[in-house]
Amino acid sequence: MEQKTDNKTDNKTDNKPKRPHSLTVEGRARASMTGVEKVVNSADTFINLTTSEGGLSIMGREFKIERFNIDDGTLVVSGVIDAVRYTAAKTSILKRIFK
Numbered sequence: 001m002e003q004k005t006d007n008k009t010d011n012k013t014d015n016k017p018k019r020p021h022s023l024t025v026e027g028r029a030r031a032s033m034t035g036v037e038k039v040v041n042s043a044d045t046f047i048n049l050t051t052s053e054g055g056l057s058i059m060g061r062e063f064k065i066e067r068f069n070i071d072d073g074t075l076v077v078s079g080v081i082d083a084v085r086y087t088a089a090k091t092s093i094l095k096r097i098f099k
Contacts, residue, residue: 018052019034019035019037019052019073020034020035020052021033021034021035021036021051021052021053022034022035023056023084025081025084028060028080028081028082029078029079029080029081030076030077030078031058031075031076031077031078031081031084032074032075032076033049033051033056033074033075033076034072034073034074035051035052035053035073036049036050036051036068036073036074036075037049037050037051037052037073038050038070039065039068039075040055042063042065043063044061044062044063045059045060045061045063046058046059046060046063047063047065047077049075052073053086054086054087054088055086055087055088056084056085056086056087057083057084057085057087058077058081058083058084059081059082059083059084059085060079060080060081060082060083061079061080061082062079062080063077063078063079064077064078064079065077066078
């Protein structure tokens, strides 16, 4: 019996399902997010994240991470939000070479 394989489904790096990302800011004092994969770093004046849609930086002051659940990708922060900036998701060099 012949077995057929599809290279796209055999790629072990793509087995992780992509979580949907959303961001809700409430009165510049609280932000709730989904699709958060990692908190890269944080301080009183900024929070840098990796989301399913790429990088996300939140700038402001008096930040406090109220809740972060890595299992479901949710994050809630409070503080004074001055700016939110997205950066493009980086594609690995191997994925760009072997399209």
